Amino acid sequence: MSILSGKNILLGVTAGIAAYKTTYLVRLFIKAGAQVRIVMTPASKDFVTPLTLSTLSKNPVHSTFYDKEDENELWNNHVELGLWADFMLIAPATANTLSKMANGTSDNLLLAIYLSAKCPVYFAPAMDLDMYKHPSTKLSINTLQSFGNSCIPVGSGELASGLVGEGRMAEPEDIISFLEADIASKLPLKGKKVLITAGPTYEAIDPVRFIGNHSSGKMGFELAKTAANLGAKVVLVTGVSNEKIDHSFVQRIDVVSAQDMYEAVHQHFDNADIAILSAAVADFRPTNAATEKIKKKDATLSLELEKTKDILASLGKIKKDQFLVGFALETNNELANAKGKLKRKNLDLIVLNSLQDKGAGFKKSTNKITIIDKSEKISEFGLKSKTEVAEDIFNEIRSRIND
Numbered sequence: 291m292s293i294l295s296g297k298n299i300l301l302g303v304t305a306g307i308a309a310y311k312t313t314y315l316v317r318l319f320i321k322a323g324a325q326v327r328i329v330m331t332p333a334s335k336d337f338v339t340p341l342t343l344s345t346l347s348k349n350p351v352h353s354t355f356y357d358k359e360d361e362n363e364l365w366n367n368h369v370e371l372g373l374w375a376d377f378m379l380i381a382p383a384t385a386n387t388l389s390k391m392a393n394g395t396s397d398n399l400l401l402a403i404y405l406s407a408k409c410p411v412y413f414a415p416a417m418d419l420d421m422y423k424h425p426s427t428k429l430s431i432n433t434l435q436s437f438g439n440s441c442i443p444v445g446s447g448e449l450a451s452g453l454v455g456e457g458r459m460a461e462p463e464d465i466i467s468f469l470e471a472d473i474a475s476k477l478p479l480k481g482k483k484v485l486i487t488a489g490p491t492y493e494a495i496d497p498v499r500f501i502g503n504h505s506s507g508k509m510g511f512e513l514a515k516t517a518a519n520l521g522a523k524v525v526l527v528t529g530v531s532n533e534k535i536d537h538s539f540v541q542r543i544d545v546v547s548a549q550d551m552y553e554a555v556h557q558h559f560d561n562a563d564i565a566i567l568s569a570a571v572a573d574f575r576p577t578n579a580a581t582e583k584i585k586k587k588d589a590t591l592s593l594e595l596e597k598t599k600d601i602l603a604s605l606g607k608i609k610k611d612q613f614l615v616g617f618a619l620e621t622n623n624e625l626a627n628a629k630g631k632l633k634r635k636n637l638d639l640i641v642l643n644s645l646q647d648k649g650a651g652f653k654k655s656t657n658k659i660t661i662i663d664k665s666e667k668i669s670e671f672g673l674k675s676k677t678e679v680a681e682d683i684f685n686e687i688r689s690r691i692n693d
Contacts, residue, residue: 291537293470293477293519295323300375300407302400303343305333307450308382308416308459312338315381315462316346322466327371329353329400331387355399372407379469380404381442382416382459385427392433412469414442416459418451442468477521478688484517485562486510487555487601489529491548493575495593496584505570507531509617509657512680513566514540520684525562527554529569548572548598555601559612564687566615567602568641574598606636613691615639615683628662638690639663641683661686 299319303312312328319326328343330353340351352371372378380387380400387401391413396402404411413434421427422444431441442465445458460468474480488510492500511533514526518539526535527543529551535542545551548571559565574595584591602616616637618628621644628642642660657679661669663686671682 291535292322292324292466293474293521293538294319294466297324297376298374299324299326300371300378300403300409301326301328301347302378302380302383302404303328303330303334303338304380304382304384304387304400305331305337306382306384306416306459307337309334309337311459311462312381313342313346315465316343318462318466320346320348325349327352327374329371329403331398331400352399355402372403372409375407375409377410377412377469377473378404378407379412379414379465381412381414381465383413385415385417385421385424385430388413388415388427388430388434391439392430411439412442412472413439414459414465415444415457417457418449419453419455419457422457440472474521477519479517479520479522479684482522482563483561484514484522484524485527485555485558485565486514486517486524487527487551487567487569487571488514488533489531490570491529491551491572491598492546493548493572493598494579495576496580496582498583501572501575501595502530503570503572505529505531507533507569508655509676509679510566510568511535512676513568513683516677516680516684517564520688522564525558527551527558527569529571548575548601552599552601552604555605559605559608562612564613564615564691565605565609566683567605568617569601570619571601572598600635602637603635609636613638613687615641615687617641617643619643625660625662625668628660629666632662632664632666637664639686659683663690 303309316326326347327349328347328351330351332353344351390401391404396405435441442460444456445460446456447458448454449457489507490503490505492502494500507528514524514535517524518537524540526540527545529545543554545554575598577594577596605614614637616635618631618640620627624642624644628640632640640662655675656673657676658673659671659679
């Protein structure tokens with residue numbers, strides 16, 4: 291999944307031959323999971339049709355202040371379009387449009403939206419070599435950058451005039467890469483490495499049977515998605531789970547047993563800034579797992595069990611500057627047990643779940659948590675989706691690592 295997934299992108303198209311590239315650009319945005327709306331200058335329709343861009347974006351394309359073909363002539367609210375967008379991209383941005391943007395001219399819908407937009411604005415210049423090198427064009431670009439707008443560098447090559455040099459609009463793939471890198475650089479967890487565990491562990495009785503639990507791994511996967519969307523590089527160590535994750539910032543490592551998880555976590559812990567252990571790790575495993583399937587001969591079967599390694603406690607003993615978060619799933623004396631675990635395992639934060647709370651626990655899309663930090667400050671949260679719970683947890687972590 292791209293960092294552009296779920297973003298609202300307002301694409302402005304101006305009257306340059308490079309407008310044909312916007313068809314590819316829109317497809318890449320849609321493939322990345324973004325929502326795209328398009329505004330065209332009237333003259334740009336000579337280079338690419340609104341029908342094409344509307345079909346690709348799956349949204350109406352606007353080019354005037356009101357829809358002339360509608361008998362009621364509905365107004366296209368430029369303020370509303372600007373507020374909808376997470377960011378605005380003007381590509382191609384001709385010398386004419388750049389000059390108007392720099393000087394506050396508002397003689398078409400696209401420029402009116404630009405002047406009222408509250409979101410970040412990017413522009414991809416496109417023009418012939420001499421126009422690009424002209425001092426007035428350089429002044430327009432510098433002025434727009436001084437306003438806080440971001441310029442996507444032009445490419446170099448053969449131009450429409452036959453000249454060779456700078457002025458080509460960046461290729462759609464390069465525009466996507468620029469946006470992803472720029473957006474990621476401004477995210478709050480940029481440069482941080484986050485280690486997360488999820489799901490159950492299975493402890494073998496024989497080649498067929500195992501000791502396990504009802505964890506689906508959903509909470510851990512939501513934590514991984516949230517961390518990645520905040521700009522962190524994530525290592526997700528998960529037990530057997532049907533949950534899926536597709537994000538360029540997430541490295542997924544699949545394990546089965548508590549020992550497997552222990553080894554994977556210790557392999558990555560030294561490089562982590564934040565570690566969140568949300569997996570439901572088995573506390574016990576068979577002392578001697580059978581090498582062949584145990585036959586059903588006797589009326590009863592006795593298993594000798596031994597403790598598994600306590601992964602969370604082992605990290606608490608060796609942590610240096612890492613911010614360590616554990617989970618406590620309790621059925622009674624919840625707060626007391628969670629506080630005891632927090633101190634005993636040298637955690638910075640513990641997330642308490644109670645199976646007494648309706649809507650919380652394994653295999654549910656919701657959760658209800660209480661967060662306790664090492665100073666025993668308690669923050670209680672209502673029943674929420676696990677996506678929202680993950681956001682709450684990271685808000686609490688960020689408030690402490692940024693202190």
